[in-house]
Amino acid sequence: MTLDHSPWPQDVAARYRAAGHWRGQTFGALLTELAEAHAPRTAVVGERHGVTSRWDYAELDRRAHRIAAGLAEAGIRAGQRVVVQVPNVPEFVPVLFGLWRVGAWPVFALPAHRYTELRHFAEQSEAAAILTVDAHERYDHAALAHAVAAEVPSVRQVHVVGSTEFDELSATTPRELPEPDPSGVAFLQLSGGSTGLPKLIPRTHDDYLYSARESARICALRPDSVYLAALPAAHNFPLSSPGVLGALHVGAKVVLCPRPDADTAFRLIDREGVTITGVVPPLAASWVQAAARTEHDLSTLEVLLVGGAKCGRELAERIGPALGVRLQQVFGMAEGLVCYTRLDDPDDLVLGTQGRPISPDDEVRVVDPENPSAGSDDLVPPGETGALLTRGPYTIRGYYRAPEHNSRAFTPDGFYRTGDLVRRGPTGHLEVVGRAKEQINRGGEKVAAEEVEDHLMAHPDVLDAAVVAVPDEYLGERTCAFVVPVAGAAPTGPGLRRFIRARGVAAFKVPDLVQVVAEFPVTGVGKTSKRDLRAALAALVRKA
Amino acid sequence: MNAPAPGHALTADRLRADIAEVLGCAPEEVTPDADLLDLGLDSMRTMALVERWRAAGAPAVEFADLAEEPRLDHWTRLVTGADS
Numbered sequence: 001m002t003l004d005h006s007p008w009p010q011d012v013a014a015r016y017r018a019a020g021h022w023r024g025q026t027f028g029a030l031l032t033e034l035a036e037a038h039a040p041r042t043a044v045v046g047e048r049h050g051v052t053s054r055w056d057y058a059e060l061d062r063r064a065h066r067i068a069a070g071l072a073e074a075g076i077r078a079g080q081r082v083v084v085q086v087p088n089v090p091e092f093v094p095v096l097f098g099l100w101r102v103g104a105w106p107v108f109a110l111p112a113h114r115y116t117e118l119r120h121f122a123e124q125s126e127a128a129a130i131l132t133v134d135a136h137e138r139y140d141h142a143a144l145a146h147a148v149a150a151e152v153p154s155v156r157q158v159h160v161v162g163s164t165e166f167d168e169l170s171a172t173t174p175r176e177l178p179e180p181d182p183s184g185v186a187f188l189q190l191s192g193g194s195t196g197l198p199k200l201i202p203r204t205h206d207d208y209l210y211s212a213r214e215s216a217r218i219c220a221l222r223p224d225s226v227y228l229a230a231l232p233a234a235h236n237f238p239l240s241s242p243g244v245l246g247a248l249h250v251g252a253k254v255v256l257c258p259r260p261d262a263d264t265a266f267r268l269i270d271r272e273g274v275t276i277t278g279v280v281p282p283l284a285a286s287w288v289q290a291a292a293r294t295e296h297d298l299s300t301l302e303v304l305l306v307g308g309a310k311c312g313r314e315l316a317e318r319i320g321p322a323l324g325v326r327l328q329q330v331f332g333m334a335e336g337l338v339c340y341t342r343l344d345d346p347d348d349l350v351l352g353t354q355g356r357p358i359s360p361d362d363e364v365r366v367v368d369p370e371n372p373s374a375g376s377d378d379l380v381p382p383g384e385t386g387a388l389l390t391r392g393p394y395t396i397r398g399y400y401r402a403p404e405h406n407s408r409a410f411t412p413d414g415f416y417r418t419g420d421l422v423r424r425g426p427t428g429h430l431e432v433v434g435r436a437k438e439q440i441n442r443g444g445e446k447v448a449a450e451e452v453e454d455h456l457m458a459h460p461d462v463l464d465a466a467v468v469a470v471p472d473e474y475l476g477e478r479t480c481a482f483v484v485p486v487a488g489a490a491p492t493g494p495g496l497r498r499f500i501r502a503r504g505v506a507a508f509k510v511p512d513l514v515q516v517v518a519e520f521p522v523t524g525v526g527k528t529s530k531r532d533l534r535a536a537l538a539a540l541v542r543k544a
Numbered sequence: 545m546n547a548p549a550p551g552h553a554l555t556a557d558r559l560r561a562d563i564a565e566v567l568g569c570a571p572e573e574v575t576p577d578a579d580l581l582d583l584g585l586d587s588m589r590t591m592a593l594v595e596r597w598r599a600a601g602a603p604a605v606e607f608a609d610l611a612e613e614p615r616l617d618h619w620t621r622l623v624t625g626a627d628s
Contacts, residue, residue, distance in 0.1 A: 137611075138612065259607075259608065261587075261591055261594075261607035261608070262591070262607075263594075263606055263607055263608075264607075264608070282588045283588075286588065286591045286592065286595070289592075289595050290591075290595060293595075293598065293599070443586075443588060474566070474586070474588040474589050474592060475586065475588050478586075493582075493583075493584070494578075494579075494582035494583060497581070497582045497584070498579075498582050501581070507581070507586075508586075510581075512584050512586065513568075513584065
């Protein structure tokens with residue numbers, strides 16, 4: 001049998017087990033344990049369509065058992081993939097554990113994803129079902145799921161949180177289900193790809209629980225902590241850094257924030273006594289500004305994690321005083337490696353670096369940035385900028401069903417080429433200084449240049465397109481599309497944006513700036529290499 | 545809803561100029577019924593405008609209300625209580 005994913009070599013896996021990193025526990029078994037230890041304590045608070053639910057650990061456990069039984073009765077089997085597009089509503093948590101108890105693999109779509117992306121995830125994973133919500137932020141997710149199901153033959157079922165059918169499914173009598181293999185795949189996360197559509201990232205119970213458990217420790221989570229999931233919880237950062245899973249792991253309370261604007265988040269911080277949350281830098285900046293005028297009490301907040309994109313020093317310095325918190329920088333990736341500044345690190349490291357890895361067994365190499373196939377031995381001198389490679393007890397060895405891509409994205413000795421350019425200091429802390437991959441980091445949402453170009457070039461008026469990052473006051477970076485029209489055509493920015501949105505694409509991928517040009521305003525490059533063309537255009541807009 | 549305090553400076557023209565500034569376009573492009581998303585509006589810019597207009601005398605402006613219908617005419621009604 002050929003495997004769809006790339007497990008760790010046996011001797012390495014044995015080492016991670018011997019070190020206590022991998023403990024042979026599934027998520028389902030973890031919840032059973034938590035329900036015994038913390039039964040009457042609040043586990044999940046959230047709202048859907050304005051109605052707040054508040055479930056203790058016993059109730060969360062019951063709901064997860066019933067959803068698992070309901071899914072099993074509906075024909076969902078261990079190892080099947082289920083595309084999950086559930087925003088920050090309370091059901092997100094029991095749905096997740098329900099799927100894990102059946103042994104089905106959630107494929108985590110984001111609420112912002114639309115037809116193009118959802119169809120890709122369903123096709124790529126040969127999903128058996130889509131599990132979604134009725135509507136969120138005035139968008140009909142049920143209709144989207146049904147539209148995808150109609151086109152993807154493997155998808156036989158659609159389950160909609162908020163429907164009568166789902167209410168019935170969630171009331172199924174619990175039944176004994178075989179325990180999944182804790183060293184096997186638990187779910188598929190999405191890469192912030194740089195080549196076309198996102199790749200799927202297979203994570204195991206063993207490796208993901210290790211990262212969530214250690215994250216909880218590093219972020220000093222306690223049973224009386226209150227974690228606010230401000231960003232969409234399907235993202236790796238709010239899911240496990242330390243996130244929903246890290247908080248549940250210690251018996252803390254998880255509050256799901258339906259929308260991350262300061263009004264909504266501050267209301268919940270005040271009402272629920274939130275002690276810790278995580279945001280992307282542009283949101284941190286917005287919260288800093290809003291804190292000066294808010295009527296809400298933010299005094300319970302102790303730690304603000306900032307990650308998803310680099311937090312500049314100037315912003316980093318304002319966060320603590322404005323919000324009355326300790327800043328903790330995070331630099332992580334859904335493929336694995338997560339770095340944190342430690343709560344007791346000196347200020348200079350907290351403000352000026354993106355932290356150091358979770359695990360003593362995270363192997364980090366900073367290699368020749370000019371050579372895209374640099375090996376793990378092609379190190380740059382200490383302290384100099386290079387390309388970050390990593391492998392370790394919670395970093396994947398390959399994407400799901402992507403052998404060709406894997407041969408480029410991983411070194412022969414199993415290091416993942418992160419595509420990030422970093423400097424590594426004497427303490428092991430990393431400073432992110434840029435990236436080698438052709439991706440725009442739009443306020444934490446990763447946008448692949450090639451994917452947006454493909455959408456632009458589908459327009460009949462567009463001959464060629466190149467998409468680059470431009471610095472942006474509000475988002476850190478945003479997308480700028482250079483568009484060469486076909487002879488006689490005159491496409492406009494608003495027209496192209498409307499066109500791309502109508503194709504069913506996440507809003508964060510719609511180009512922010514559009515420059516229609518007779519020819520690309522650079523000479524001598526781009527005839528053969530899109531990569532060189534993008535680099536030249538990016539240099540041009542940075543100078544402007 | 546929520547008319548701003550007397551003496552505030554939030555006119556329809558001021559809103560249009562503020563929107564044009566954060567979008568980096570000419571005020572004339574911000575027509576009353578243009579979909580601001582087509583002009584390049586994103587949620588962070590909307591949040592920034594909320595803060596700006598609150599400070600300028602419309603304390604009850606909420607992100608969720610603006611995000612629901614991103615058009616100048618709708619926003620003008622929300623923020624100034626008058627038509628643009």
